[in-house]
Amino acid sequence: MDREEISRRAHADHPIAAPLDDDAVRGLLERALPHGGGRVLDLGCGGGEWLLRALTARPGLRAEGVDLSERALADARRAARRLGVEDRLVLHRQDAARFTAPHSFDLVLCVGATHAFGGLLPALAAARGHLAPGGRVLAGEGYWDREPSAEAVALLGDLDDLPTTLDRVAADGWTPVHGHISTRRELDDYEWAWTGTLASWALDHPGHPDSAQALAAATAHRDEWLRVYRDVFGFLCLVLRPTAD
Ligand SMILES: C[S@@+](CC[C@H](N)C(=O)[O-])C[C@H]1O[C@@H](n2cnc3c(N)ncnc32)[C@H](O)[C@@H]1O
Helix, strand or coil, X not given: CCHHHHXXXXXXXXXXXXXXXXXXXXXXXXXXXXXXXXXXXXXXXXXXXXXXXXXXXXXXXXXXXXXXXXXXXXHHHHHHHHHCCHHHEEEEXXXXXXXXXXXXXXXXXXXXXXXXXXXXXXXXXXXXXXXXXXXXXXXXXEEECCCCCHHHHHHHCCCCEHHHHHHHHHHCCEEEEEEXXXXXXXXXXXXXXXXXXXXXXHHHCCCCCCHHHHHHHHHHHHHHHHHHHCCCEEEEEEEEEECCC
């Protein structure tokens, strides 16, 4: 089982691949989505959960998702058919950093996928290039809640603290008009869902050739979470407007 498949199985019970509960996702979409119709783009959409929720909530909306993972996009396609929104969803299998479109978008999402661009600010620069006048960006990024260990930085990357993250975003020409800071409960729920779902799958399939590897991956992930980053990692979502269009 490769990392992509491990992650896919681990997210079965938490289809948003980020530490946010359903109310937080709903609240962010309400503040970020255009009123009426419009176009939404998700860079690093994974299984398309943000787009599926947006399309279900807004019948006039059209959406496009970009991701490298064919398996995640296939999941998104299946879910879109199940929800009856497939005619309003276009999925692109490609590097989000190279994605181009003949039209602009009223909302550009990039949640938990800024690494595809080399970090938050390059991701925002890419989003700006796709944005229609008056449009918004919904970006989700980690931050350090406390001084991280070298091990935590090696694992999760070179993040800023929360006020520094906001300072840098503002200095880059963005104004936050809404936001959500994941609670300890959301962060913990996400990690329990990730590790617990994967471990349960392994226990439910004892004869499967991937079972032992899945259980080991769940254990290793839980260990890293508890030992390395639980006390220092935070997650932030921002709804941003360009300070000057
Ligand atoms: C943590 S998941 C987040 C998925 C989704 N945004 C969400 O919040 O549920 C990160 C996603 O980014 C995708 N990804 C990573 N690098 C990428 C790239 N260069 N281009 C497109 N997608 C990429 C991965 O395949 C994965 O689906």
